[in-house]
Amino acid sequence: MTGADGAARATIGPQSLLARGLVGQERVRAFLASAVEQRRVGAAYLFVGPRGSGKLDAAYALAQAVLCPHGGCGTCDDCVRVAHRTHPDVHLLQPMGAGSYVIEQIRDLIDDIALAPVRAARKVYLIDDADLLVDASANALLKSLEEPPDTVTFVLLGTSRETILPTIASRCQIVPFRPVSPDAALATLEAELTAPREICRRAVGCCASATQARGFVQSAERQEARRLALRCLEVLPDADALDVLHAAAACVDAAKAPYEALKAEQDSAYDEGAAWMSASALKQLTLRLKRELTARQRSGMMEVFGAQRSLLRDALCLAAATGDEPYNDDFAACAHTYADRLGLDLLPRALDATDQACGRVRRGVSPQLALETMLFDIKEMLTCQP
Numbered sequence: 001m002t003g004a005d006g007a008a009r010a011t012i013g014p015q016s017l018l019a020r021g022l023v024g025q026e027r028v029r030a031f032l033a034s035a036v037e038q039r040r041v042g043a044a045y046l047f048v049g050p051r052g053s054g055k056l057d058a059a060y061a062l063a064q065a066v067l068c069p070h071g072g073c074g075t076c077d078d079c080v081r082v083a084h085r086t087h088p089d090v091h092l093l094q095p096m097g098a099g100s101y102v103i104e105q106i107r108d109l110i111d112d113i114a115l116a117p118v119r120a121a122r123k124v125y126l127i128d129d130a131d132l133l134v135d136a137s138a139n140a141l142l143k144s145l146e147e148p149p150d151t152v153t154f155v156l157l158g159t160s161r162e163t164i165l166p167t168i169a170s171r172c173q174i175v176p177f178r179p180v181s182p183d184a185a186l187a188t189l190e191a192e193l194t195a196p197r198e199i200c201r202r203a204v205g206c207c208a209s210a211t212q213a214r215g216f217v218q219s220a221e222r223q224e225a226r227r228l229a230l231r232c233l234e235v236l237p238d239a240d241a242l243d244v245l246h247a248a249a250a251c252v253d254a255a256k257a258p259y260e261a262l263k264a265e266q267d268s269a270y271d272e273g274a275a276w277m278s279a280s281a282l283k284q285l286t287l288r289l290k291r292e293l294t295a296r297q298r299s300g301m302m303e304v305f306g307a308q309r310s311l312l313r314d315a316l317c318l319a320a321a322t323g324d325e326p327y328n329d330d331f332a333a334c335a336h337t338y339a340d341r342l343g344l345d346l347l348p349r350a351l352d353a354t355d356q357a358c359g360r361v362r363r364g365v366s367p368q369l370a371l372e373t374m375l376f377d378i379k380e381m382l383t384c385q386p
């Protein structure tokens with residue numbers, strides 16, 4: 001698509017991710033839309049901005065526009081698959097190593113680049129946490145970034161330009177994202193959906209992006225996972241160790257449940273491929289499906305920790321008497337308990353514990369273990385308090 005001079009302008013449909021998403025990122029939207037419309041999408045982008053600024057949503061929006069034969073109609077089969085994050089030509093990479101990418105992941109990616117797209121005319125690689133591309137993994141990627149096949153678009157996502165290796169950043173078009181305020185996210189969600197305000201508030205409290213929040217409002221299963229996440233904190237002050245383990249297990253199971261449908265979809269994608277793909281292509285497909293499922297389940301756990309974080313934040317606002325409206329109206333008594341028991345001294349430490357749990361899951365620790373460790377850490381803080 002790069003520099004396809006003279007080609008007809010693409011039309012971005014009103015149902016496309018690019019038209020509907022990118023809350024609070026109007027400049028980014030205008031920039032990407034203009035590249036798509038003029039059929040001048042580059043080979044490598046680096047989206048930089050804080051967590052929650054919607055970089056991954058924007059990356060999928062760009063992928064949709066790139067893979068759709070009409071430039072992002074929002075309604076064709078390719079567009080729908082990208083929106084459901086099940087398009088076989090969109091590859092999401094997330095670090096599998098302890099705080100970094102492992103070299104095998106990048107080698108697999110380079111092998112995959114050489115293969116033809118499965119459905120669309122192009123392929124898009126989304127590389128999350130590009131800050132964690134260092135040393136060998138970064139070096140291995142450089143050549144592909146510099147001279148990608150003309151059927152490939154890379155979108156790297158990072159926190160800031162400074163945290164990305166200069167050798168990587170210099171090979172990409174840099175697109176800066178601004179932080180999005182929770183109020184702006186809530187206003188957009190309420191305007192778009194007819195869901196009750198309290199459900200929208202809960203969504204903004206536990207989700208890291210607008211698309212995630214939209215999906216949360218529409219999913220009873222994800223709302224149930226949130227309820228069980230908060231239930232862990234609710235039982236914690238009076239629970240014994242076994243109760244804590246039971247609550248954590250129920251919560252982790254509930255967080256996995258929404259992705260069962262994806263697993264079924266993947267199984268049928270595999271069966272479809274098994275009929276005609278070579279053994280090595282099939283192996284690649286299996287690895288990719290496994291990674292995608294892990295990534296999605298991981299994001300379910302991030303929502304669990306996000307919910308727990310938002311409840312502790314409600315407690316912190318109560319303890320500090322800020323008068324802020326809580327995110328979790330249905331767990332108000334629990335927020336009061338934590339405000340009283342942990343107070344301004346210990347609540348920031350409890351919030352840190354949720355961040356650490358997220359970090360552990362991102363580094364490949366089992367969700368169950370990360371959640372248990374976090375709960376026992378907070379339980380100790382509850383016990384220490386005189």
Ligand SMILES: [Zn+2]
Nearest residue numbers: 068073076079
């Ligand atoms: Zn389309």
